[in-house]
Amino acid sequence: MLSLRLVRRFGTAPHILATTAIASSVEKASSVRSNVAKPSGVDEPALIKLKNERDPEKLFNLFKANAHNRVVVENRFAFEDTVSRLAGAGRFDYIENLLEHQKTLPQGRREGFVVRLIMLYGRAGMTKHAVNTFCDMHLYGCKRTVKSFNAALKVLTQSRDLEAIESFLSDIPFRFGIELDVYSINIVIKAFCEMGILEKAYLVMVEMEKLGITPDVITYTTLIAAFYKANRPEIANGLWNLMVLKGCLPNVATFNVRIQFLVSKGRAWEANKLLAFMRRHKKFPELPDEVTYNLVIKGFCRAGFSEMAMRVYSAFHNEGYKPNQKIYQTMIHYLCEAGDFDLAYSMCKDSMQKNWFPSVHTIYNLLEGLRKDGKLDKLDKAKYIYGLVVTRIPPFPAAQIETMKSILSRN
Structure with a gap:
C-alpha cells in the first residue's frame, strides 16, 4: 500500500495512541452535567444568547440545550467561539461533553461534520481527543477518508511531538486503509x-x-x-x-519568499530584478501582489535608495494597485530615517486620512523632523499631523499624545 511504504520509511515509533470507544466517552462526559434545559423553540435568539453569555457553565448549558438546533450546530462561528471560550476558562470537561454528545446525533455520521469536531478538539489543545475521534468514526456509523485523516494529522502536528506523529503515520493509514x-x-x-x-x-x-x-x-x-x-x-x-x-510553476507566494530572502540580505537590486521578471512573464499564473511591491520598496529603503523606492512605488500605482497600510508604514518609516520629511508628511497625511496610522515612534520621528527644520510651513505640517493624531479611533494612549504635544512645543 502506498501510504504504508511511505510511513515505514519515516514513521518507526511504537503505537502510542489508543482508540477510545464512543460509548465510554459519552458515559464519561455525561458525568459533567445532565440536568440541561430543553431547547428553545426559537432558533435565531439562541445564537445571540451564545454570543453574549460569559459564564462558562451557563454557556455550556445553553449550547447543550441547543444540541439539536441546526441553526446553532451548523453555525461554524458559534461552535468555534463556544469551544474557544470554554478552553480559555479551562473547562475542557465541558468541551468533551459537548463534542462527544454531537457524535451520537445524526450529524455525527457526516464526515465533514466530524472533521469539524476534530479541528475543534485541536483548537482547544485536546490532541488525543482529536485523534481518538478519527479512530472511533466507525463506532458511530461515519465513513472515514483521507480528508478526516488529514484533519487529525494536522491537529497532531501542532503538538510538535515527533514520536506521536511518526506513530500515527506508521499505524493509522495501514489500520484503516487510508491512502495518503x-x-x-x-x-x-x-x-x-x-x-x-x-x-x-x-x-x-x-x-x-x-x-x-x-x-x-x-x-x-x-x-x-x-x-x-x-x-x-x-x-x-x-x-x-x-x-x-x-x-x-512558482506562484506569487514562492516569488515573495525568494524576494524576502534577498531583501533580508541587502540585495535590493536583485529583488527588483525578480519583480521585473514577474511583471514581464505573463505565463506565470499570478502577477506581483502588494506583498511583492512592499518587500522591494522596503529593500530599497533599507539600502538607502529612497529614489528607487519611490520609482517602485510609482510602478505599483501604474499597475492599478492602491497602497495598503503596510506599504504606507514602510514608506513613511524609511523616509523619516532618510530625512525626507516633506515626502514622509505627504504620505503620512494620506495614510492617516484613511485611518491607517504608522507606529507611534514613526510619528515621533516625523514630528521631530518637521519641527527641527524651523520653517513655518514645516511647523504647520507638524501641527496638521498632530491634529489627525488626536482624531484617531481608537485614540492613542494619553501619555503618547502628551509626548507628541511636547515635541511640538520644544524650541
Whole structure:
C-alpha cells in the first residue's frame, strides 16, 4: 500500500495512541452535567444568547440545550467561539461533553461534520481527543477518508511531538486503509520544517515522488521558505530550479519568499530584478501582489535608495494597485530615517486620512523632523499631523499624545 511504504520509511515509533470507544466517552462526559434545559423553540435568539453569555457553565448549558438546533450546530462561528471560550476558562470537561454528545446525533455520521469536531478538539489543545475521534468514526456509523485523516494529522502536528506523529503515520493509514495524498504530505513537511528538521522534510518529498505522489507548488514553497529562513540559499535555489524543471510553476507566494530572502540580505537590486521578471512573464499564473511591491520598496529603503523606492512605488500605482497600510508604514518609516520629511508628511497625511496610522515612534520621528527644520510651513505640517493624531479611533494612549504635544512645543 502506498501510504504504508511511505510511513515505514519515516514513521518507526511504537503505537502510542489508543482508540477510545464512543460509548465510554459519552458515559464519561455525561458525568459533567445532565440536568440541561430543553431547547428553545426559537432558533435565531439562541445564537445571540451564545454570543453574549460569559459564564462558562451557563454557556455550556445553553449550547447543550441547543444540541439539536441546526441553526446553532451548523453555525461554524458559534461552535468555534463556544469551544474557544470554554478552553480559555479551562473547562475542557465541558468541551468533551459537548463534542462527544454531537457524535451520537445524526450529524455525527457526516464526515465533514466530524472533521469539524476534530479541528475543534485541536483548537482547544485536546490532541488525543482529536485523534481518538478519527479512530472511533466507525463506532458511530461515519465513513472515514483521507480528508478526516488529514484533519487529525494536522491537529497532531501542532503538538510538535515527533514520536506521536511518526506513530500515527506508521499505524493509522495501514489500520484503516487510508491512502495518503499530497495534502497529507504537505502537512508533514510543514510540521518538520517548523520543527527545524529540514533534511527529514526534504526526504519526505523525495519519497513521495518515488511512491507516485507528485509534489505541488505548496510542497516546494514550504521547503524553499524553510531553507531560506535557515540561511541555506544554495538548497533553496536548488529546489527552485528542480521545481521549474519538473514543470511546477512558482506562484506569487514562492516569488515573495525568494524576494524576502534577498531583501533580508541587502540585495535590493536583485529583488527588483525578480519583480521585473514577474511583471514581464505573463505565463506565470499570478502577477506581483502588494506583498511583492512592499518587500522591494522596503529593500530599497533599507539600502538607502529612497529614489528607487519611490520609482517602485510609482510602478505599483501604474499597475492599478492602491497602497495598503503596510506599504504606507514602510514608506513613511524609511523616509523619516532618510530625512525626507516633506515626502514622509505627504504620505503620512494620506495614510492617516484613511485611518491607517504608522507606529507611534514613526510619528515621533516625523514630528521631530518637521519641527527641527524651523520653517513655518514645516511647523504647520507638524501641527496638521498632530491634529489627525488626536482624531484617531481608537485614540492613542494619553501619555503618547502628551509626548507628541511636547515635541511640538520644544524650541
